[in-house]
Amino acid sequence: MPEIEDVLKFVYSRWDLGECSIRHYLVELAKQCWVEEEGFGGKRPFGNSGWKWDVYYALAEGGFVTGTKDDEGNWDDVDRKKAEEIILACFEKIQSA
Numbered sequence: 001m002p003e004i005e006d007v008l009k010f011v012y013s014r015w016d017l018g019e020c021s022i023r024h025y026l027v028e029l030a031k032q033c034w035v036e037e038e039g040f041g042g043k044r045p046f047g048n049s050g051w052k053w054d055v056y057y058a059l060a061e062g063g064f065v066t067g068t069k070d071d072e073g074n075w076d077d078v079d080r081k082k083a084e085e086i087i088l089a090c091f092e093k094i095q096s097a
Contacts, residue, residue: 002064004093007086012058016051022058026090056083 008023017025029051057075060067064086067078 001089002086004086004089007059007062007064008090008093010058010062010064012054012061014057014061015054022055022062022090023094025055025058026087026094055087056080059083059086 008026009021011019011021012025013019015025017028020028056065056078057067059065060075060078060083065079065082068076070076
């Protein structure tokens with residue numbers, strides 16, 4: 001398991017929020033859920049249905065999980081089980097801060 005603070009500080013640019021840290025992304029996701037209440041679009045919280053994969057790809061880009069890229073250099077697959085463990089640990093770290 002990587003250092004969770006390192007994961008939270010990792011900046012990624014290929015998601016709908018633009019360039020931001022994983023911490024910022026997760027906090028914005030929680031805020032979106034809070035503001036929209038029952039209208040929260042879990043399928044498209046930031047306009048993209050692949051938002052969970054964006055987090056997986058950020059983890060792979062940061063070297064926190066393994067993955068493979070396609071011929072165009074885009075992430076094709078990542079270790080989703082490990083990614084889920086890391087993201088849950090990130091939420092725990094944010095909660096305890």
